[in-house]
Amino acid sequence: MGVGPRAVSSPGAIVPQVLAADLGTSGMKLALVGADGRLVGWESEPVDLAILPGGGAEQAPAQWWEAFGRCAARLAAKHPEHYAAVTTVCCSTQGEGTIPVDANGEALTDCVLWMDMRGAPNLRRQFGGRPAINGLAASRYAAWIRLTGGAPSPTGKDPAAHMLWVRDELPQVYERTAVFLNVLDYLNLRLTGRAVATVDSILTSWVTDNRNPGRVAYDAGLVAGSGIDADKLPEIVACTDVIGTLTGAAAEHLGLPASVQVVAGAIDVTAAAIGAGTVANGDCHLYLGTSSWIAGHVPAKKTDVVHSIASVPCALPDRYLMIALQATAGGNLDWLRDNVVGAGDPLVAADLRGEFFAASDQIVPTVPAGSNGVIYTPWIYGERAPVDDLALRAGLFNVSLHNTRADLLRAVFEGIALNTRWLLRPVNRFLPAPVTSIRLVGGGARSDSWTQILADVLGVPVHRVAQPVAANARGAGLIGAIGVGAITASDVPGLVEVADVHDPNPSVRAVYDEAFGTFVDLHRRLAPLYRKIAKRG
Numbered sequence: 001m002g003v004g005p006r007a008v009s010s011p012g013a014i015v016p017q018v019l020a021a022d023l024g025t026s027g028m029k030l031a032l033v034g035a036d037g038r039l040v041g042w043e044s045e046p047v048d049l050a051i052l053p054g055g056g057a058e059q060a061p062a063q064w065w066e067a068f069g070r071c072a073a074r075l076a077a078k079h080p081e082h083y084a085a086v087t088t089v090c091c092s093t094q095g096e097g098t099i100p101v102d103a104n105g106e107a108l109t110d111c112v113l114w115m116d117m118r119g120a121p122n123l124r125r126q127f128g129g130r131p132a133i134n135g136l137a138a139s140r141y142a143a144w145i146r147l148t149g150g151a152p153s154p155t156g157k158d159p160a161a162h163m164l165w166v167r168d169e170l171p172q173v174y175e176r177t178a179v180f181l182n183v184l185d186y187l188n189l190r191l192t193g194r195a196v197a198t199v200d201s202i203l204t205s206w207v208t209d210n211r212n213p214g215r216v217a218y219d220a221g222l223v224a225g226s227g228i229d230a231d232k233l234p235e236i237v238a239c240t241d242v243i244g245t246l247t248g249a250a251a252e253h254l255g256l257p258a259s260v261q262v263v264a265g266a267i268d269v270t271a272a273a274i275g276a277g278t279v280a281n282g283d284c285h286l287y288l289g290t291s292s293w294i295a296g297h298v299p300a301k302k303t304d305v306v307h308s309i310a311s312v313p314c315a316l317p318d319r320y321l322m323i324a325l326q327a328t329a330g331g332n333l334d335w336l337r338d339n340v341v342g343a344g345d346p347l348v349a350a351d352l353r354g355e356f357f358a359a360s361d362q363i364v365p366t367v368p369a370g371s372n373g374v375i376y377t378p379w380i381y382g383e384r385a386p387v388d389d390l391a392l393r394a395g396l397f398n399v400s401l402h403n404t405r406a407d408l409l410r411a412v413f414e415g416i417a418l419n420t421r422w423l424l425r426p427v428n429r430f431l432p433a434p435v436t437s438i439r440l441v442g443g444g445a446r447s448d449s450w451t452q453i454l455a456d457v458l459g460v461p462v463h464r465v466a467q468p469v470a471a472n473a474r475g476a477g478l479i480g481a482i483g484v485g486a487i488t489a490s491d492v493p494g495l496v497e498v499a500d501v502h503d504p505n506p507s508v509r510a511v512y513d514e515a516f517g518t519f520v521d522l523h524r525r526l527a528p529l530y531r532k533i534a535k536r537g
Contacts, residue, residue: 014085016486019072019254020477021091022470023064023183024268025049025113025290030071031470032082033477035486037495039470041079043071050110055117055156058110061099064183065190065253072254086256089191089246090263090480092271092472093183096204098162100170100177105189108173112162115381117390119161122168123152126227134388140225141305147209147219149303149310149320155382155390158204163228179234180205184267191262192244197234199313200270200321207233211301214238214317239266239315240483263483268472269295269323270314275475276439276465277496279316279489284427284435286420286454286462287471288444292329294420294427298322307386307426315479316489324385324427329416330444332378332394336412347409357447360409364449367410369456369508370515373398374407376415377522386426389527391534397522413450417457418512418519424458437461439498441471455502457512466497 015034022029027046031039045067050058076083096114099107112118129137134154144151152160159182167174181189182201189195199216202208207226209219216236223230237243241264251258265271269287273295276285284296297319303310307324314321337347337356347359379392396408428434437460444450445468455462465471478495481487487495 014081016087017082017085018088018090018477018480019075019086019256020473020480021068021089021093021187022268022271022472022476023047023091023093023187024472025059025094025115028064028067028071029470029473030068030075031473031477032075032079032086033474033480034082035481037474037478039467039474039477040082041075042470042473043074045071049113055120057113057115059113060110061107061186064187068187069253076255083255086260088261088263088480088484089254089256090476090483091184091187091265092268092476093187093265095182095184095201095267095269096158097183098159098166099181099183099186100166100173101179101181101186101189101195102176103178105193105195107186108176109166109170111183111186112165114157116162117156118169119165120154120156122164123154123156123161125168126164127152143222144206145303145305147211147222148203148206149210149301149312150203150206151305152204152206153384153388155388158206160204160206160226163205163226167227177232180228180232181234182267184265185234188243188262188264191246191250193247194244195234196237196243196264198237198239198264198266200239200267200315202234202236203312205233208236210313213301213313213320216313237264238317239264239270239479240317242483261484263480265476266315266479269293269325270321271472271475271479272441273297273321273475274315274478274492275471275473275496276441277493278439279492281319282431282433283439284431285439285441288329288416288440288442288450290329290331290334291325291327292416292420292442292444293323293325294423294438295321295323296431298431302430304426304430308384308388309386309426309430322427322430324423326419326423327384328378328381330442332376332380332412332416335380335394336409340408357444357450360413361447361449363406364410364413364453367406370511371411371414372403372407373400374403374411375418375515375518375522376411377519377526378412378415378419386423387523387527389531391530392523392527393530395526413447413453414457414515415519417450417454418516420454421457421516422520422523435460437463440464441468443469445469452502452505455504456508457516459504459509461504462502463498464500464502466499468499
């Protein structure tokens with residue numbers, strides 16, 4: 001598959017540029033994205049992650065903003081002409097974070113991240129009752145599903161629980177809070193001085209009526225039942241809305257004119273769908289990062305309660321985005337690198353040079369499909385879909401004295417792919433037609449061997465997007481370009497290049513069919529045991 005038509009520009013001319021931010025759990029990435037879809041420059045900087053007792057996970061918003069400025073300065077130094085052509089700023093960020101902000105726009109605490117589970121008990125107290133589903137009153141689910149398309153996660157990993165945790169455990173902070181903002185919303189506040197939420201960033205507060213994707217609004221009943229004061233919730237805007245221009249402080253911080261417009265942007269899942277070029281209904285992308293997901297645009301609102309899949313408001317105001325989120329993908333590789341292979345291992349050295357996947361690609365192909373019998377279950381931080389189960393844990397199974405380090409490495413890659421295949425079954429039932437190919441983006445797409453494993457395990461061609469790590473930033477750039485009228489959504493597929501296509505290898509199909517059967521059976525047998533162990537902890 002080649003490159004589609006691009007926006008026309010004069011020879012040698014620099015088209016208007018979007019300064020596109022991608023703030024993930026691992027750090028800030030900043031790119032210059034042209035209205036022709038071309039990504040010119042790219043800078044990144046890591047951000048600290050604090051894992052706290054009791055299931056806490058936080059990051060410092062001030063560090064995000066500092067990283068934003070430093071990346072911008074490096075971009076400006078390396079690409080001065082393109083940086084001078086910036087007319088728009090647009091952000092994509094991790095979702096489901098919560099920051100209480102005071103009346104002066106100052107963050108009152110660090111951000112409670114999407115990984116944070118401390119609010120689970122507060123959620124159960126607020127929404128408890130009998131009969132219960134996952135600890136929450138069954139009577140509440142009808143309104144949640146009908147209006148929002150989903151429901152609060154009993155794990156406590158979304159803003160509905162985070163805000164209650166602040167209310168109950170930090171009452172003085174709650175009293176001083178003027179507005180609760182998600183990660184994206186906080187960056188937009190720093191950029192424009194305006195406190196707003198986008199249709200996708202507000203979703204997991206579970207207080208909006210999403211039945212019309214072009215007119216998402218708060219539902220008075222859901223807000224009243226949420227336990228959070230209505231005046232602490234921000235105004236809602238569309239992802240493609242221009243929400244203002246840079247404040248003087250933001251303009252100075254980024255080295256840009258104060259006249260530069262800011263488009264509201266989107267959370268990472270929404271932006272990746274645009275950055276992958278999958279805007280047609282039913283076209284799906286697979287994102288492989290710290291977590292992973294399958295997502296694709298669909299024409300109607302729909303919810304699969306059993307498998308935690310829903311179609312929700314997104315960057316395109318005339319449709320929804322189906323999202324099926326898995327808790328950890330690359331996070332399993334981080335654990336393997338940091339806690340198993342050891343500081344002196346060549347893989348760690350390669351990671352420090354940014355060459356982990358290149359090093360892995362020298363090892364993984366030396367092991368046959370099936371990892372010489374080893375199976376890995378990648379539930380290292382619980383799971384969200386196709387089961388929402390906090391108690392699940394990772395495991396290496398059938399390891400013997402004959403197995404090697406290479407077997408274990410391949411087993412981790414295969415285990416994440418098997419988990420994705422497990423998710424693909426309900427996704428295929430959710431969509432109007434089953435997936436026949438899938439686009440691959442995210443950091444994990446840098447691995448040739450993992451891309452091929454995914455094609456073999458899923459049984460469909462995997463189309464790897466060019467510059468896959470930049471998918472979120474590219475998506476933010478394209479959303480920004482749509483917002484200021486430089487392009488339309490229908491232009492997007494022609495502006496996103498596919499680097500290569502990996503077709504399934506039929507010779508390994510039987511091996512992976514058998515491995516998948518074992519994988520599903522392991523979940524069936526072990527899930528009750530994991531829940532039993534969790535109750536003892």
